[in-house]
Amino acid sequence: MSRQYILLPHIVIHNANAMSSTYTVGFPAMTAWLGAFHRMERELRRKDCPALRITGVAVACEHFHLQQYQKNKFAPINLAMTANPLKKSKKTGAYERPPFIAEARCDIRVSFILRTEGIEAEQSDDLKDRMLSLLARQKLAGGDIVSLPDKKQIQMKHLEGSAEERKFMRRLMPGFVLVERKDLFEALEGDDLDKLLTAVSLHAEPVLDETTGKIEKWMYRKNLAQGWVVPIAVGYRDLSGDKALHVANQRDPQTEHHFVEPLVTLGEFKMPYRFERIEEILWTYHYDQSRGLYECVNDISKES
Template sequence: MIVSTPHLLVLPRLRIQNANTISSSMTWGFPAMSAFMGAVQALERNLPDDIRIVFNGVGVVCHHIEPQVTEGGFTRAFHLTRNPVDKTGSTAAIVEEGRAHLDVTLLIGIESNGDDLGSAERRRDIAHRLFEQVQGMRVAGGSVMPPLSDATRQRPELISFDDDEDRRGKQWRRLKRRLLPGFALVLRDDYLNEHTATLKVEDDSATALDAWLDLCRLNHECRIETQQDKEGQAKEVAKWEIRRPYPGWLVPIPVGYGAISELFAPGEVANARDPAVAFHFVESLYSIGEWVSPHRLRTHDALLWFVENDLERGVYRLTNDYALTHSEND
C-alpha cells in the first residue's frame, strides 16, 4: 500500500536554457532524474528560515525540448562551444557537451515540519517565494530563464490534498489539466525484470543487460509467409515487422550509482570534492523509463521519484512507484 504525499508544490513551465542532455556515458536526450533531484535538494538546503517544510520526492513533466544538434540526415552532432585559449596561448581542447533547451514543470512532494500548511494564504505565499527562488538557480546544469508571462497556467501552487478520496481525486484531475500538453518520465523496472525472465527462457545465458539493450532499440524481424499468386501458385513472401515487447514510449535511463570499490574514509582519497565525506568509486546504474501523458496517471504519487539508497550494498539510486500504482488500479 502506497502512502500518499499530503502536499504537492507545483513550479510550472520553467524555461531551462542549455540543460545537460547527456544523462550518462550510454544515454542522451533528457537530463537524468538525479539532476532534478539535486536541484530540489539544493532548493531545500536554501529554504528561508521561516519556511518549515521537508521535501519528499520530485516529478518532472516535460512540455517542450529543443536539443542543440545539427538538423538533417541520419547523423547528428551537438553544437559545441569554442572555449578561450589556454594560459600558453594555445587553442583549448574541445570537450563534447550536449545541451538542450527545456520547458518543464517541477512537482515536489512536501511534508510540514511545523509550518501551517492548512492555511491557503500560507501555501500561496510559500509557493510564490519558492518559485521566485528557483528562478536564480541552475537546474540540470542549465539556467532558469524568466517566465514569458504571468498567465494563470504559469502560477505556482502548493496543493494540500484532501483526506477524502473523492475530493483528492478531483484535485488531481484539476491539476492534470494544467500539466497538458506534456509527458512525465516514470520508472519501468517491472518491464526490465519481466523481459529478462523472458529472454532467459529462450537463452539461459541472457542477462539484464541483454534485456535492457533489447528494450532500448527497434527490432526489425523478417517473417516468411506463404501466399498465392494470380495463377493460384503458392509462393513465399518475406514481410518485415517491428517487434515491440511492450507498448508505450520506452527509453533507457540512468537511475543512480553503484559502488565498484570499498568505502574510503574521509580524506583518504586525494582530490576528492569534499575531503570531510567518505568516498566511493561508483558507476552508473541503468533501467527502463517510460514517457507517460499526465492524464493517464491515476494519482500524483505515480510521477514522483524518491531516493532509495542501500548503504550496505553501496547502491545510491532513485525509484518511482508508477508500476506499483498502475498495477494496484488495474
Template structure:
C-alpha cells in the same frame, strides 16, 4: 517515501523554461537530464530554505512540455553543437570539451509536508512564490532558468489534498489536465524484469544488460499471414506482416550509482572533493523509464521520484513507484543494469 506513503500536498512550479541544461545524463544515455540531477535540485532548494518556511520535500516529479536538444540537423548521424573556446595565449586552438545541451520547458512537482499545509491560502501562495523566485536563481540540471511568464498558467502553487480519498482524487484529476500537453517520466523496472524473463526462455545466458538493450530499441519481426479459401480450405493468399514489440514510449535511463569499492574513511582518498565525508568509487546504474501523458496517472505517488540508498549493498539510486500502483501488480527487478 514509498508506494504506500500518502502525499498530503504538492508544490507545483509550472512551465519553467530552462536553457542549456545537461543533455548527457550518463556515459551511455543522452536526450534528457538524469532524475538524480532533479533530486539534487530539490535538496539544494531545501538547504536554501534554511528553516524560512515550515515544509520538507519528500519527492519530485517532472513533466516535460517541450524539448530542443542542441544537435546538428540533417543526415542520419547527429552531433552536439559545441561552443568554440577562445584561442590560447600563443594563438593555438584551445581544446574542445564535448558538452550536450538541451532547452526544456518543464513543470516541477514537489511532494511536501510540514506546517505550511495548515497555513492559510495566502500564506501558502506566498511560500510558493518565494520558492519559485529562489529556484529561478539556481541551476536546473546545469541549465539557466529564464524569467517566468505572466498568466495564471505560469503561477506557482501549493495544492493541499483533501482528507477524503474521493475528494483528493478529484483534485488530482484537475491537476492532471493542467499539465497537458506534456509527458511525465516514470520508472518501468517491471518491464525490464519481464523482458529478461522472456529472453531467458530462449537464451539461458541472457543478462539484464541484454534485456536493457532489447528494450531500448525497436525490434521488428515478421509473421506470415495466410488466407484460406472457404470452399477448399487451401491457402489462397500469403502475406508478410511486420510488428514491433514496443509497449509504450520507453527510454533507457540512469537511476543512480552502484559501488565499485568499499567505503573509505573521510580524508583517506587523495584529491577527493570533500575531505570530511566518507568516499566510495561508483559506476552508473541503468533501468527503463516511460514517458506517458499525465492524465494516465492515478495518484501523485505514481509521479514522484525519491532517493533510496543502501550502503551495505552499495546501491545509491532513485526510485519511482508507478509500476507498484498498476493493477494487477507487476514483478520488479531487484537489481538494475
C-alpha cells in the same frame, strides 16, 4: 504534519545537461531534478520555513530539443557543440584551439509537482515568492532558467481523494510525465547492456515495389512495441564497498569518498490523465545499503 502539493508549471531551461550518464544522451538524469529541489528545500529550511520537507518530485516534459545535427535520417547524429576560445600554448607560444569535451545539451520546458510537509497556511504566499527567487538564482539540470511561471500560476493545495488528485495532475498537460519501467527492463534477455540496447534499437525495413523492385518506403519497428520508452539515469552504484576512502584534495575532508557507476534503467513518458493518484508519478530517494545503491525510485513501496 499536513501534506501539501505544489505545482510549478512551465519552466523553460536552456542548455540543460543531456548527458545523463556516461553512455546515455537524452532527458536529464532524475538525480538532477531531485538534487535541485533538495537544494531548494535546504535553503527554505534555513530561514523561511524550518519545518518544510520536500518528500517527492513529479516531472512532466512539455518540450525537448536536443542540440544536434543530422545530415539525413540515415546519417549519424552529431552533437552541436561550442568551440572553446583560443589560448596561448606554453610550448610553442602560438595561439591554439584547446581540445574540447563533448557536451550534450538540450533546451526543455518542464513542469513539476512537489509533495511537501510542514507548510502552514500563512506561509504559502511568502513561500511562493521565495521559491521563485531561489529558482531565478540557481540552475536546473545544469541549465539556465530563462522563463519562470507567474506567482499566480504556482498552486499549493491539500488534496482529498483521487478525484481531486486527477484534476490537479491535469494541470501538467500537455506535458508527458516520466515514470519508471524497470519491469520492461527486467523482462528482456541478456546482460544489462544487451537489455538496454535491445530496448532502444530501431529497425528500418524497406518496403519494395512489386513491379519495379525498388524501395517504395521504409518501415520502422521497435523491439518494445508499447509506449514512449527511453533509457534514464536514476542514481549510482557504490563500487568502493564498506571501505572508508579519502582522496587527496577532496572537497570535504570529513566525508568519506566513494567511487560509483551510474544506474541506468528504462522509463516511460505517459500523459497525466492515465494516472489515478499523484503517488504514482512521484520520484523519491532510496538507499539500499546491502547492494550499495543510491537511487531515485518511482515506487511507493520503496519511499524513504
